[in-house]
Amino acid sequence: xxxxxxxxxxxxxxxxxxxxxxxxxxxxxxxxxxxxxxxxxxxxxxxxxxxxxxxxxxxxxxxxxxxxxxxxxxxxxxxxxxxxxxxxxxxxxxxxxxxxxxxxxxxxxxxxxxxxxxxxxxxxxxxxxxxxxxxxxxxxxxxxxxxxxxxxxxxxxxxxxxxxxxxxxxxxxxxxxxxxxxxxxxxxxxxxxxxxxxxxxxxxxxxxxxxxxxxxxxxxxxxxxxxxxxxxxxxxxxxxxxxxxxxxxxxxxxxxxxxxxxxxxxxxxxxxxxxxxxxxxxxxxxxxxxxxxxxxxxxxxxxxxxxxxxxx
Numbered sequence: 001x002x003x004x005x006x007x008x009x010x011x012x013x014x015x016x017x018x019x020x021x022x023x024x025x026x027x028x029x030x031x032x033x034x035x036x037x038x039x040x041x042x043x044x045x046x047x048x049x050x051x052x053x054x055x056x057x058x059x060x061x062x063x064x065x066x067x068x069x070x071x072x073x074x075x076x077x078x079x080x081x082x083x084x085x086x087x088x089x090x091x092x093x094x095x096x097x098x099x100x101x102x103x104x105x106x107x108x109x110x111x112x113x114x115x116x117x118x119x120x121x122x123x124x125x126x127x128x129x130x131x132x133x134x135x136x137x138x139x140x141x142x143x144x145x146x147x148x149x150x151x152x153x154x155x156x157x158x159x160x161x162x163x164x165x166x167x168x169x170x171x172x173x174x175x176x177x178x179x180x181x182x183x184x185x186x187x188x189x190x191x192x193x194x195x196x197x198x199x200x201x202x203x204x205x206x207x208x209x210x211x212x213x214x215x216x217x218x219x220x221x222x223x224x225x226x227x228x229x230x231x232x233x234x235x236x237x238x239x240x241x242x243x244x245x246x247x248x249x250x251x252x253x254x255x256x257x258x259x260x261x262x263x264x265x266x267x268x269x270x271x272x273x274x275x276x277x278x279x280x281x282x283x284x285x286x287x288x289x290x291x292x293x294x295x296x297x298x299x300x301x302x303x304x305x306x307x308x309x310x311x312x
Contacts, residue, residue, distance in 0.1 A: 022109065022273075024101035030140035031101075031133070034166055035087035047165055048090055054158070055080055060093050067095075078154050081130025096196075100133040103195060104141075106278045107222040111270045113191065113280055115141050118220045122190035125149065125214070127177055127207075128197035132159030138191075139168045147189070148172040149180070177207055178299070180214070185305060187216040187283075198225040198255070199248050204235075205289070206298045208262035213306055215283040221264060223255065227277040233257045252277055263287035263310065286310055 036044040063079035082094040108115050120142035126134045129148035138146045146163065147170045150156040156174035163170050173184060178201075192215050194207070201207050211221055228236050228249035235250040250258075252269050256279070259267040264281035271278050287310035290303060297303055 022102050022105045024098060024105045027101040027104050027137055030137055033140055034136045036090065037087050039165065051092060055092050060095055063095055081155065082133040084133060100137060103134065103224050104137050106271055107280065111268065113220050113222055118191050119143050123188060124191040125189050126193045126195050128195045129159045129172065130155050132162040134195055135159060136162060146170040149177050150174065151176040177210055180210060185213045189215045190219045192221050194223045196224055198223060199246050202247050203298050204248060204250065205258055205262065208258050209289055209306060212263040212283055212287060213309055217283055217285050219283045221281045221283060223279040225277060226275055227252055255279055261289050
């Protein structure tokens with residue numbers, strides 16, 4: 001049998017990242033909405049074949065090995081993002097296992113966002129959406145629209161495909177957050193989630209300023225990121241040789257200070273588990289960053305736009 005036409009690898013059991021005190025079961029139940037059985041038969045057959053081909057051509061074990069050894073070829077290696085049980089025996093293993101479930105459980109847990117207020121009937125977005133499982137969870141939580149930002153073209157396409165497959169309103173920007181065009185850089189979102197990506201960028205401050213520019217005043221931002229210890233405003237530079245291209249390890253105090261400079265109010269740390277920390281904040285009207293002058297600003301062309309938005 002041609003393995004490029006049929007997914008022959010045995011379906012692996014869904015794995016779990018143990019996150020103490022985090023109940024992911026409600027989100028696992030939500031994912032059952034996004035299965036082959038909820039599509040019409042013809043669409044289901046076509047979608048299944050495409051998933052099988054892509055996962056066979058992009059196995060997670062090769063991605064994981066190259067990531068672990070920090071091989072340069074890692075940059076050219078692809079794999080599925082999060083575990084997804086599509087039903088009918090098709091279980092896809094992703095690099096992040098069930099972190100999509102634990103991420104949503106953490107940011108909606110005690111001290112986090114209020115799903116009824118911040119997600120239901122709201123325009124939501126995930127930056128670093130990989131193949132789209134977190135977008136599907138926001139849809140299941142009742143979001144009005146679910147958008148994504150993803151710089152790896154193949155992942156952006158699969159996120160878009162999953163949104164289309166289940167009729168989810170939204171679109172995915174196929175590029176870096178640093179290259180968002182002005183169509184995105186006006187307040188149009190109610191909730192934005194920076195999912196496991198802040199430490200992967202060379203300029204965290206600009207990312208947070210761009211995030212501010214996409215959220216309506218009073219909207220919410222959630223951040224899940226790797227952090228270093230300590231409460232001071234410090235960030236350890238890890239550099240390009242770190243596996244996975246993890247540029248920075250900011251302290252929680254550093255993240256909170258950057259959020260304040262980038263116009264977010266009521267910023268707070270929600271939790272810290274195994275070096276992974278979550279934060280939530282409210283988009284305020286003022287942007288202190290633009291009052292510091294434009295020297296060293298990595299996108300000087302944005303300063304005028306950000307200043308105009310800050311003036312309302």
